[in-house]
Amino acid sequence: MDGLLPPFDAHRIFIAPWTTDIATYGWMALMAFLVTAACGLVGNYLILRRMALVGDAISHSVLPGLAVAFLISGKLTLPAMLAGALGAGLLTTFLIEFLHTRSRIKADAAIGITFCSLFALGVVLINVFASKVHLDAECVLYGELSNLTLAEFSLGIPEPVLVMGGVVFSVAVLIVVFYKELLITSFDALLAGSQGFAPGKMHLALMAVLSIVIVAAFESVGAILVIAMLILPGATAQLLSTRLPICLALSLLHASLSAIGGLHLSLMLGCPMAAAVVVAGTLLFGFAWMASLLKTRAGFEASMAAEATP
Amino acid sequence: MKPSRTAEIGRTQRFRKTNLCVLPISALFLLLGTISSHAARIGDLTETSITDQAFRFFTFSDPSLRLALFGCILLGLNCGLLGGFVVVRRMSLVGDTLSHAVLPGIALGFLWNMNKDPVAILIGATLVGGLSMLTVSAITRTSRLKEDAAMGLVLSSFYAVGICLIGMIQRLPSGNKSGIDKFLFGQAAAMNGSDITLMAITAGLTLLFVTFGYRGLLTLSFHRAFGESLGLPMGFLHHAMMLLISFAVVTAMQAVGVVLVSAMLIIPPATACLLTDRMHRVLILSAVIGIATAAFGAFLSFLGSNLPTGPFMVLAGSFVFTMAFLFSPQQGWLTRLWRQRTQKSRIERENTLKAMYHLAERRDFREEGITLLDFAEARREPLEQIRLQSDDLLRQKLATLTDDGSMLHFTPEGWRKACAVVRNHRLWELYLTNIMQYGTDHVHDDAEKIEHVLGEDTVRQLERRLNFPQTDPHGKPIPGAREVHGQSIPRPAETTGY
Incomplete structure (x- = not known):
């Protein structure tokens, strides 16, 4: 048991990342924030549409998409990666739909069968073509928010940060531009259809954006932690507010707090940073849950008191 | 860069899935790393070939x-x-x-x-x-x-x-x-x-x-x-x-x-x-x-x-x-698709037979066969369509075509099937009018659908219920058990009793 925790050193944990080591940890924190922000923005809509587990499914099935893209293009360039992820994401959506509309298989089993099979296919491809696919299976599980100063820089910014920043920016722009469409299709697909908003197309578009966000985040956080990034910010925000714009803003706040908290936590515990960011985010969710419980209780007591004194 | 640092980079890069952002040195390490791992893999395989492994597996040694x-x-x-x-x-x-x-x-x-x-x-x-x-x-x-x-x-x-x-x-x-x-x-x-x-x-x-x-x-x-x-x-x-x-x-x-x-x-x-x-x-x-x-x-x-x-x-x-x-x-998805397709073509075939029966009936069953041209005219369909339908009947041995390819004749089997479909249709019409009290002009569409799915048992029950009727609500004769089960080929009108 000894040595499980590194010795506690407040300077190393809390001060050094922002002073002497800012060139390393600053970028890592920024990257963690960008990943969580992109996932959180999309995740809000997933939670509203009760599709959190479809996010789970796509995050697993992106793996074979990446492996196939690798096998075809030889090395993983950005376009190949995006194409692989898009293909995998849409295939997953289609397969789930196909399985449970064309047979007696229920939706939950269809999700499970689809993503387990695709994920297994991905792992097998990576293992069998290990010499051609430089995708490490470990990275899929742990994520690797590693030292970004080792990455190539362009414009003075590490390239992964640049790419992730671009993804966050495009997601934000898409949400602003299609705000009304997303809102109405998420809350009332029937009404949306009758008003001519094509909920089916919005669904597919959301799945496509989701696949792109997942593949961009995949490298940093891995297949399973990305689910947490998708759900935690939105879930925390929706505990605190019922207004969608406020929820979106709150999930950005959650993303930034969990990125910073995760950085310090990973230094303190000496564990992988991606997992630490999720743990920090979970703690924030826990606080929000407690707050919402207290609020409900206070509201309940107030209404009881109001009833008691007519 | 110090050697220990570069080794670390090499390892980290092995764990990364992209080489979007790889320094040249670490790229070299990546290359070396993959070559060596590749070599190790080939080594494994030459030591124990796949057949050897399979043999070991099945002997449980x-x-x-x-x-x-x-x-x-x-x-x-x-x-x-x-x-x-x-x-x-x-x-x-x-x-x-x-x-x-x-x-x-x-x-x-x-x-x-x-x-x-x-x-x-x-x-x-x-x-x-x-x-x-x-x-x-x-x-x-x-x-x-x-x-x-x-x-x-x-x-x-x-x-x-x-x-x-x-x-x-x-x-x-x-x-x-x-x-x-x-x-x-x-x-x-x-x-x-x-x-x-x-x-x-x-x-x-x-x-x-x-x-x-x-x-x-x-x-x-x-x-x-x-x-x-x-x-x-x-x-x-x-x-x-x-x-x-x-x-x-x-x-x-x-x-x-x-x-x-x-x-x-x-x-x-x-x-x-x-x-x-x-x-x-x-x-x-x-x-x-x-x-x-x-x-x-x-x-x-x-x-x-x-x-x-x-x-x-x-x-x-x-x-x-x-x-x-x-x-x-x-x-199964394909099994069900296949079943639907065969069902559909069976219904189409039965409809063709029924149309042939109606044409023959209109001529009081006096003529030997039905010319394709007449048939096309009666069904109001182009001749090519009719040829396709008759080809289908020939394949199923429900009809024969004269050598010049102009006249269709029922085979005994085809005649039985035609009679059965017409009987089902007319019995159902009668059931709807007499027992369910439908108007005679409302029963045809319903009978068009049910004629293909009525089983023998239901038909017996309907016949008993309707007291073994001879004609349908429109006055047309209902083919009886003799036609459906017997060997009789279209006969002159006087023997049908119409």
């Missing part, structure tokens, strides 16, 4: 292989039996949640005495699994979040805690060689005797539970409230089942891995559901499929020496599932 295979069989049995209930209760993703969420429990069980003690790991994992399920139900009960969000949230955040703990364990000097990472993708060969014993015990418990609690479990799965009203211990059965599921998940994890263990709970029973309807058959079949896919996956991964077991098991399972999904006799 290798004791560790025997152990691994036995473990896989237990695993398939255990997951298959429990999975049957999981799938019909629509809890498939509960297995998924559980399998990810027990990771911190495994790490804690490992920390207990710093080795892979299966009992400590089982206890830790079961406790954490129970905690995760409680958290899911607490979140859904006390907040606005729905079950899917709560499950995804618990799944991934528990998993993150587990990854943190494993990361910390692996930094320990003793932790690195612990094989705890084998839990992530599964390696059946990593199982030892005590793992197998534990697996056998849990599989035995499951078998006993399912055998003796079958009725209760059946009620729980299909109508819980009914079971409760009967005073059956539904809550107890539910919790016992959840406990056994978490045992199954934890013991199977060594062989299949955290991510894919839920597949063993979902895929075999889902396949069984596509093949049969009765619950006990679903359970037996899903246990058999589970055992078969687990053993086959172990075989495949044994062929290449370094391959993880889990993904191969899951792929074997998905292959069986795909086959069942496409070709299952009752439920």
Whole structure:
């Protein structure tokens, strides 16, 4: 048991990342924030549409998409990666739909069968073509928010940060531009259809954006932690507010707090940073849950008191 | 750059999936690293060729292989039996949640005495699994979040805690060689005797539970409230089942891995559901499929020496599932499509025969055959269409065509079928007018549909009910049993009695 925790050193944990080591940890924190922000923005809509587990499914099935893209293009360039992820994401959506509309298989089993099979296919491809696919299976599980100063820089910014920043920016722009469409299709697909908003197309578009966000985040956080990034910010925000714009803003706040908290936590515990960011985010969710419980209780007591004194 | 630093870069880059951003030096290291790993792989394969490995597999000469295979069989049995209930209760993703969420429990069980003690790991994992399920139900009960969000949230955040703990364990000097990472993708060969014993015990418990609690479990799965009203211990059965599921998940994890263990709970029973309807058959079949896919996956991964077991098991399972999904006799997608197509063409054929009958009837059955031209005119369809229809009849030996290809004749079989369809149609019309009190002008469309599906028994019943009628509501004669079952070919009008 000894040595499980590194010795506690407040300077190393809390001060050094922002002073002497800012060139390393600053970028890592920024990257963690960008990943969580992109996932959180999309995740809000997933939670509203009760599709959190479809996010789970796509995050697993992106793996074979990446492996196939690798096998075809030889090395993983950005376009190949995006194409692989898009293909995998849409295939997953289609397969789930196909399985449970064309047979007696229920939706939950269809999700499970689809993503387990695709994920297994991905792992097998990576293992069998290990010499051609430089995708490490470990990275899929742990994520690797590693030292970004080792990455190539362009414009003075590490390239992964640049790419992730671009993804966050495009997601934000898409949400602003299609705000009304997303809102109405998420809350009332029937009404949306009758008003001519094509909920089916919005669904597919959301799945496509989701696949792109997942593949961009995949490298940093891995297949399973990305689910947490998708759900935690939105879930925390929706505990605190019922207004969608406020929820979106709150999930950005959650993303930034969990990125910073995760950085310090990973230094303190000496564990992988991606997992630490999720743990920090979970703690924030826990606080929000407690707050919402207290609020409900206070509201309940107030209404009881109001009833008691007519 | 210092050498130690570059080595580190090389290693980190091996773990990365892109080389979007690789320094030239680290790219070199990456290249060297992959070449060496490639060489090692080829070395493995030349030492033991695939046929050698297959031979070793089937002779069961290798004791560790025997152990691994036995473990896989237990695993398939255990997951298959429990999975049957999981799938019909629509809890498939509960297995998924559980399998990810027990990771911190495994790490804690490992920390207990710093080795892979299966009992400590089982206890830790079961406790954490129970905690995760409680958290899911607490979140859904006390907040606005729905079950899917709560499950995804618990799944991934528990998993993150587990990854943190494993990361910390692996930094320990003793932790690195612990094989705890084998839990992530599964390696059946990593199982030892005590793992197998534990697996056998849990599989035995499951078998006993399912055998003796079958009725209760059946009620729980299909109508819980009914079971409760009967005073059956539904809550107890539910919790016992959840406990056994978490045992199954934890013991199977060594062989299949955290991510894919839920597949063993979902895929075999889902396949069984596509093949049969009765619950006990679903359970037996899903246990058999589970055992078969687990053993086959172990075989495949044994062929290449370094391959993880889990993904191969899951792929074997998905292959069986795909086959069942496409070709299952009752439920298969292609079987059903094919059945629909044959049904459609049968209906079209019967309609053609009926039209021929009507044409012959209009001529009082005086003429020998029907010219295609007349037929085309009567059906108001182009001649090519009519040729296609007559070709179909010829193929089915329901009609013959004269040598110059202008006249169609019924064969005895075709005549019988035509009479049967017309009889069905007219009997139904009569039934609707006489007994259901429909207007005579409202009965035709309904009869058009039902004439193709009325069975002999129903026809007998209708005839009795209508007192063996001779004519339909429009005054046309109803072909009788003589025409439908006898050998009579179209005869001159005077003998039909019309």
